[in-house]
Amino acid sequence: MKNLYYKSLGIVLVCLATFGSAVAQKVEISLVEFNSSFDDFSSAMSQNGRLMYITSSRNDDKQKIYVVERSSSGWKTPEELSGDVNDAKQAGAVTLTPDGQFMIFSAFKHSVDGKGRTDLYSAQKINGKWGDIQNLALLNSSEFDAQPSLSSDGQTLYFVSDRDGGKGGTDIYISKKSINGWSAPMNATQLNTEADEMSPVIASDNTTLYYASNRAGGEGGFDIYTAKRSGDNFSSSINMRSPINTAADEYFYTSIANSTTAFFSRTNANGDLDVMMAVPNPFPSEPVLLVQGVVSDASTKTPLGSSITITDLKTGKKVADLRSDDATGEYFATLTAGRIYSITASKPGYVFYSERFEVPPSYKGSTITKDIPLFPLANGSTRLLVFFDYDKSNLQDESIPELERVLEFMKENPAIKVSFEGHTDDVGSDDYNDKLSDKRATAVKEYLTKAGIDGSRIKTKGFGKRKPLIKSTTDEARAQNRRVEMKIES
Secondary structure, three states: OOOOOOOOOOOOOOOEEEEOOOOOEEEEEEEOOOOOOOOEEEEEEEOOOOEEEEEEOOOOOOOEEEEEEEEOOEEOOOEEOOEOOOOEEEEEEEEEOOOOOEEEEEEEEEOOOOOOOEEEEEEEEEOOEEEEEEEOOOOOOOOEEEEEEEOOOOOEEEEEEOOOOOOOOOEEEEEEEEOOEEOOOEEOOOOOOOOOEEEEEEOOOOOEEEEEEOOOOOOOOOEEEEEEEEOOEEOOOEEOOOOOOOOOOEEEEEEOOOOOOEEEEEEOOOOOEEEEEEEOOOOOOOOOEEEEEEEEEOOOOOEOOOEEEEEEOOOOOEEEEEEOOOOOOEEEEEEOOOEEEEEEEEOOOEEOEEEEEEEOOOOOOEEEEOOEEEEEOOOOEEEEOOOOOOOOOOOOHHHHHHHHHHHHHHHHOOOOEEEEEEOOOOOOOHHHHHHHHHHHHHHHHHHHHHOOOOHHHEEEEEOOOOOOOOOOOOHHHHHHHOOEEEEEEO
8 A cells, every 4th residue: 555655764854065056055954853763755835835734654653634823933833733634544745825824735545535546626615614624526536536636726737646648657637627516637758757756846836846766766665856848848857966955755845935945755774754954055046026915894804715816917717715714814915926916805894905916027026015905895995907008098918817707796786886087197187087097987887887787886087196105206106196986976
């Protein structure tokens, strides 16, 4: 029987070594303080690296999923995950969306009937506990299916299987998510060999992939390799060599976003796995924009669990579906470089709220905190992400996702009436800007009425330059002041 990983005898190595690269650098490998005398492996991260999810057999040699929180003084004691995910003979090798609200994990003999020896399952975090366990039947075979890794947008899943038709003992497979669910798994033929490939981990940039293999030419046992993804293709794989790889087995290499730190797992002298830390990370992933904040009721300040939708404003395509935490209202999102995004929070009984984020191709990486207030439907309001060129009332293509969101909102709430209030920047006369702002509000109304919304439900008014959102004359401020706001009519 295969476990959730392969175990083989190895050694512990804690070293300060020189890594062979274009510019030599010292890489320190250290044992993370929360390791036990049993197996500890698989460093899945969520909430911008604040929480680490590990698999451990510290409890009666039964593999379970634990969560470890990072504080200013270091890592706290691992806590067994609450809910139903651990209701199995063996559970572990977990992956999560960046918000920490959706999980895919491996389990052997879970109480939710499985299809094979080890299967993939999904779970949702509901009111602080993990539940709604679903067997991902379309992905599973009658063989070993385990060690999942989700892209940061939640749209691509990597996992390991030894099902028939592979290239070796265990191969890496890829599945993509659509409105119809997960696609049939495809063998990652550019990565797999006749040997065993294990523990794929896709970095937050959705480009850098790390995995383990015991193919010939390594340092011994399983080594960590890395490759870059472009579309459906991968670059040639690179063996990380010493000090990451040793004569022991190494698995589950996890690069922390916008950081010099990486975590991975290595077998020790007893053949058990430990979580290790590498600083600086010799193979970092590309920088990303990390966005975090709290969704709350704008009136009472009560935290809200809400849907978080990320949209590519250039293509109009939805990039990711996330959630804010039911108890704390916290949300976390990862935005890769080279796109313009909207992040929208929505909840029944509230007016949705959107924010625009532009991440240029040469982005260097950072974390932004953006709290989101949601107004109750009664007399609620929101600033729409509709965009106009200077001195124009024509809606830009980037406005379409937000206009479709307004359309959906009005269809879901057929009793409400709204007013659209147009605004301009500070350039031009009052009379000219009053007329221009009115045209901008009217452009939004016309889009909705053409889509079937009764025009009697919509009022428009132009305020010109009298109500600037930002009192500044910079190009950025003026662009944000050229806007339309939506208000619920009482």
